[in-house]
Amino acid sequence: MITLTGQGLTLKEMKEVLYGGQKVQASDKSMEAVKKSREAVDRIVSEGRVIYGITTGFGKFSDVFIDQNDVQDLQLNLIRSHACGVGEPFPVDVAKAMVLLRANALLKGFSGVRPVVIETLLKLVNHDIVPVIPQQGSLGASGDLAPLSHLALALVGEGEVFYQGNRMDSLTAFQIEGIQPITLEAKEGLGIINGTQAMTAMGVVGYLEAEQLAFESELISSMTIEGLTGIIDAFDEDIHVARGYQQQIDTAARIRSYLSDSLLTTQQGELRVQDAYSLRCIPQVHGASWQALDYVKEKLEIEMNAATDNPLIFDDGDKVISGGNFHGQPIAFAMDFMKIAVAEMANISERRIERLINPQLNDLPPFLSPEPGLQSGAMIMQYVAAALVSENKTLAHPASVDSIPSSANQEDHVSMGTIGSRHAHQIIQNARRVLAIELICAMQAVEYRGVDKMATQTRRLYEKGREIVPSIKKDRIFSKDIEKAAEALKTIDLTTFIQQFNDVK
Structure with a gap:
């Protein structure tokens, strides 16, 4: 059981909840802070104070005062009107992460919601009731308003959810699990939707996949080095220490470890003096990607524990401030960096x-073909890889440099961070297929060289790979092989290869 406090939530813990079946609960101390924050909202309403989103309308309507008798209608109207998302739903793991992250943010005690709102969010996480949330429609600055409104719809019993492999009305799933939908009180609709949890959730899932892929890229490229009788000297520690980037040093060290007992690598001058950059510069290029991923991890773990709604309530309600913590610029930059890195x-x-x-x-x-000319072998696999990386170059265009005004120019600069996170997710899927193709080709190449001469670690990868993709003895429908290999790369247990994968980087 993971205890949420509104601070200290890690990517490792997110991974355990999303993929390890771990349950969550709220800390008692955090819930006390939530109660005090709620008491402050109740006082504001009873005193008729003019506070944005509590006793006023939203966005350009912030100057419109709302009578306390209308606060429930105000919050429900907010959710219904803002639930304008379109397109395919977010993946289930992303939507589940969104629910968890919103609960964690509310537990900081600055948002003024009742404990029952957080309790209901956590019930959704623990019962695997996942809101259906369309991917498109967020500008990434006034919070992820449209996506989070669809999350809120599920809470009030008007939305849809994925439950036990089916898509259904949230009320149906709630009835099965004995959960009561909530009636939103003052500030609560705004408290749920005013945040960056859509882009952050997509970023979390993207990062976890990208990290796995980055480690796998080193394993696969090590096998490629063997298939091409690559020169091991380029990975000597002294070279990488001389430059000083720790991620580069670490990448070279892992590759040396993978290839430590290989009989297929060569020394400089043995067959050639230098390899091409795509072999020789693996530590420099992959290491630079690790640098960007480390930056992404740092920003995600800050944002996962951030108060990102508006207004925020401090000092038991004596200080209620309208600010801009919902602006997604930090995550927008991080998503663009992750796109480029992957x-x-x-x-x-x-x-x-x-x-x-x-x-x-x-x-x-030629083309690793068993009968060159009669059979094309891996020829078109390279076409596919080329098409995927070219598509990635378009997707990697930074979303964060764009902006467009909204809400009658009140919200006149936005981050587009959610678009960036979605594009990052697409790039990761494309990159995984490229690496799957490299794995298929590398396995074929080492067969020609002699599997018995492979390093212990790369041979283990080879044997796992051959359980999924058989050797190319004649041409076949290779798209099936690519997809099978890509799917396998999602679930390879890297701890079986090297101890340092035990912990999330």
């Missing part, structure tokens, strides 16, 4: 694929 891992992987299949660049059978 796109580059795919770019260099595609170049290694080319070196594996191009007879002008190696001494292997």
Whole structure:
């Protein structure tokens, strides 16, 4: 059981909840802060104080005073009117992360919601009742208003959810699990939807996948080095320490570890003096991607524990401030950095694929074909990889440099962070397929070299890979192999390869 406090939630804990079946609960201390914050809201309403979103309308309507008898209608109207999301729903793990993150933010005790709101959110997490939330429609600045409104609809019994593999009305799932929908009181609709949890949830899931992929890229490229009889000297520790980037040093160390007992690597001058950059510069390129991913991790773990709604309530209600913590710029930048980092891992992987299949660049059978000419082998796999990395280059265009005014120009600068997070997710899926193609080609190449000469670690990867994708003995429908290999890369237990994967980086 993971106890949420509104602070200290980690990506490792998110992974345990989303994929490990871990349950969550709220800390008693945090709930006390929530109660005090709620008492402050009740006083504001009873005293008729003019406070944005509590006794006023929203956005451009912030100057419209709302009578206390209308506060419930105000909050429900907010949710209904803002639930304008369109497009395909967010993946289930992303939507579940959204619910968890919103509960954690409210537990900070600055939002003025009742404990029952948080309790209901946590019931959704623990019972795997996941709101259906359309992906498109957020500008990423006034909070993720449209996506989070669909989350709120589920809470009040008007939305849809995924439950036990089915899509249904939230009320139906609630009845099965004995959960009561909530009636929103003053500030609560705004407290639920005014936040960055859509972009952050997508970022969390994207980061967890990108981190797994980054480690796998080093394993797969190590096998490629063997398939191309690569020069191991380029990974010598002294080279990387001389430059000083820790991520580069670590990448080189892992590759040396993977290839430590390989009989397929060579020394400089043995077959050639230098390898091409896509082999020789793996630590420099992959290490730079790790630098960006480390930045992304840092920003996500801050945002996961941030109060991002508006207004925020301090000093038992004596200080209620309208600010802009809902603005997604920090996460927008982080998502754009993650897009670039993962796109580059795919770019260099595609170049290694080319070196594996191009007879002008190696001494292997052309296109790794069992019968060159009669059978095309891996020829078109490289086409697919090239198409995917080219698509990634378009998706990697930074979303955060764009802005467009909204709410009659009251909200005149926005982050587009949710768009950035969605594009990052697409890039990761494309990159995984590119690396799957490299794995298929690398396995074929080491077969020609001699599997018995492989390093212990890479041979274990080879054996796992061959359980999924058989050796190319004749042409077949390779799209099936690519998809199977890509799916397997989602679930490889990296701890079986090296101890340092035990903890999330």
